Amino acid sequence: MDLPEIAQTSDGPMALHSTPQLLRKLLLNLEAECRRAGIDVDSWLKPGIDESEVRLALSGAGLSCPDELVIWYGWHNGHTRPVPRTGGPPLPRLSMMSVEEAVDVYTEKLKSKPATLQQFPDFDIDHHWGAGSGWLRLDQNVHGVAIDCSLETVPPRVRFPNEDFQYETGGRFRAVSLCTYVTWQIYGLRQGGFKYNVTTATWDVDSGRLAPSQQAASFF
Numbered sequence: 001m002d003l004p005e006i007a008q009t010s011d012g013p014m015a016l017h018s019t020p021q022l023l024r025k026l027l028l029n030l031e032a033e034c035r036r037a038g039i040d041v042d043s044w045l046k047p048g049i050d051e052s053e054v055r056l057a058l059s060g061a062g063l064s065c066p067d068e069l070v071i072w073y074g075w076h077n078g079h080t081r082p083v084p085r086t087g088g089p090p091l092p093r094l095s096m097m098s099v100e101e102a103v104d105v106y107t108e109k110l111k112s113k114p115a116t117l118q119q120f121p122d123f124d125i126d127h128h129w130g131a132g133s134g135w136l137r138l139d140q141n142v143h144g145v146a147i148d149c150s151l152e153t154v155p156p157r158v159r160f161p162n163e164d165f166q167y168e169t170g171g172r173f174r175a176v177s178l179c180t181y182v183t184w185q186i187y188g189l190r191q192g193g194f195k196y197n198v199t200t201a202t203w204d205v206d207s208g209r210l211a212p213s214q215q216a217a218s219f220f
Contacts, residue, residue: 001029003183006213011157012174013213015183018155020067026182027075033189034091037196044090045076046098057099061107063136063149066156068178072138073099092185092194092203093220095140102136130165130173137161145181155179160219172218184214 004015004022015022035041054073058065078098079090089095097105110133131137134150148157155177159165165173175181188194193209196202207215214220 001025001186003187004179006180006183006211008213009176011176012171013180013217013219014155014176015179018177018179020071023068023071023177023179023182024075026179026186027071030091030182030186030189031075033186034196037189037194038198039090039196041090044079045096046078046080047076048074049077049099050074054099057103058136058149061103063103063106063134064152066147066149066152067154068156069099069136069147069149072178089203092188093141093205094138094144094185097138097140101140102138106136128166129161129163130159131161135159135161145178147178160217172216175217175219181219184211184219187211187214 004017006013007016008014031041031045051070051074054070055065058069076096078101079096129142131146134148135146136149137144137146139145143160143162146159146161148159151157158175158178158181160173160175162173185194188205188210191209191211193206193211195204195206197204205220207220210220
């Protein structure tokens with residue numbers, strides 16, 4: 001599969017012609033690339049779920065549901081660890097949560113926010129890290145991709161939350177569409193930016209071999 005070109009927008013880099021249909025194709029290609037890298041995908045990735053289940057889970061948390069998330073969770077609803085436990089995660093630098101796990105993390109943060117703000121009234125860590133109210137984290141790692149579920153923007157905005165987000169004025173840590181994120185994942189696998197270390201069962205990263213647009217956005 002030829003990868004889409006990446007164009008710059010006011011909200012960050014975006015894969016051209018980003019649509020849910022393109023995302024579906026990219027995710028299947030990402031899975032194939034992971035198999036070629038030596039990942040036992042079938043032992044790790046959980047089956048996908050129906051659109052109604054995805055939309056119900058997000059609406060229950062007061063979130064909108066971008067169509068891209070229907071494709072994302074319809075592809076695989078998170079991952080598990082095979083037995084015996086052998087490192088991970090199965091996707092390059094992505095510990096993919098199920099929609100239920102992602103919503104639980106989001107709602108727990110909302111519950112704890114009043115107490116946190118009462119103690120530290122000037123510091124909302126999720127907001128400062130770029131994943132405040134309305135932003136759903138897809139990664140178990142706090143440094144991982146998050147998607148905007150507060151607005152009905154098409155395609156949706158995505159971010160790479162981290163402690164430097166609040167200070168960034170040059171557009172880093174931002175992108176548009178999960179198509180962009182998955183395109184970067186595939187590019188990294190093909191070009192040697194992501195290599196699966198069979199000995200340690202972890203991913204090695206060579207940032208110089210990642211897509212130039214991903215490097216510029218510091219989205220890794």
